[in-house]
Amino acid sequence: MGQISVELSKRLSNAVDRMPAFPKSVQRILELTRDINCRPKDLVAVIEKDPVITIKVLKIVNSAYYGLPKKITSINQSVVYLGVNTLKNLALSFSTMGMLPARNAAGFDVQHYLVSSLVTANLTRMLAARYANELDPTDCYIAGLLHDFGKVVFALYMAPEFRQAMEMSSTENISLHKAEEAVIGTDHTFVGAMLVKRWQFPEYLVECIDHHHAVPHVSVLAECLFVADLIAEKLGYDSLGNVSADGPQALPARFGTDLDAVVAELGDMNKLIDDARMFAQTGGLK
Structure with missing residues (x-):
């Protein structure tokens, strides 16, 4: 991603500053x-x-x-x-x-987003346990839970542009982060990293969230998050409910070449999804 304008930088900083403290x-x-x-x-x-x-x-x-x-x-x-x-x-x-509102002017489905984030959090932790057991399970869960929080910032404080990006992603069959770049000038990974940094999470988590769509990946944690994101999408838990318009994604070497084989190795996902739904329902939205 190229340099963003001074005006956009100020708008993003203002939006992030309006988010509640962690x-x-x-x-x-x-x-x-x-x-x-x-x-x-x-x-x-x-x-x-x-x-x-x-x-x-x-x-x-x-x-x-x-x-x-x-x-x-x-x-x-x-x-x-x-x-x-x-x-x-x-x-x-x-x-x-x-921190999540029940409604927003962009029409972003926050309830679906919440379940997808919980699914991704558990998948990131599970993948690390099997393929990268040197990682801290808590870091994996946090990375998955917060990786798309930039979308919430956009939905709340840049709603017209975010709505337009979501529509572009759907009608032109391109990934949301590419549509965000076209409409807004940057994507949810960038503003999500700004937010996590403001919340004083470690720099390696900030970098992981900032680059979770990037290839090559900045860390082993980012690799696990990247694959967890792909699996969540495959299960129907992309945060927009969309299947990727980018086509098949090459996996980091530690995972082999076949995403279906990785999914099969993780086993039955029903409990993971049930847990996410239960957590989301109990947590509620304001």
Whole structure:
């Protein structure tokens, strides 16, 4: 992507500045879980200070989906049934959902976007576990969850142009990020990286989000996100509900050459999709 104009740079900065701050409680949760000496009770203590996340976690753990024999009334009890990693991912997911509006002037389907982001988050984590186990599972989940958040920025604060880009993507059968470049002058990866940087995530996550459509890839994490994005799209969970207009994509070498073979190796995706739908439904949109 070439240089953007000074005027566009100012518009993007203004849009990013209008987005809510990423919750400090979740940043603290992420800090704790990167510490190998972190105790579950430390994580519980942080979550319990956030009443919104607490209510939503308890709603999930007491849902028919888990079918527990007795009602769970505390985060401390929840961690026994869910485990630290699931509890952490729930907190991260619910915080992200809290920034998403139910409606926007661009006509962007935020509910579908949310499910697709959750599917991509879990796929990125699963791919790393199988093909790149040196990666941190939390980084993989965050990358997948936040990779398309630039679309939300566009939908909220550059709605007319984003609507036009979505229409161009559909009518001219080109990928959305190429339509965004044509209409807006940059794409959702660029503004998404700006936002994640503002939220003070590590630079390697910023770069991963900024380049998740780029080939060659900037990191192993970006490779996993790239393939997760392709699989999510194949399953019907592209954030616009579209199949790529770019045709077959060459996979990074570690994944072989056949996307169907990668999908088959990951196994049954139904639970992953069910989890994403349940998280999205419980998290809700304002």
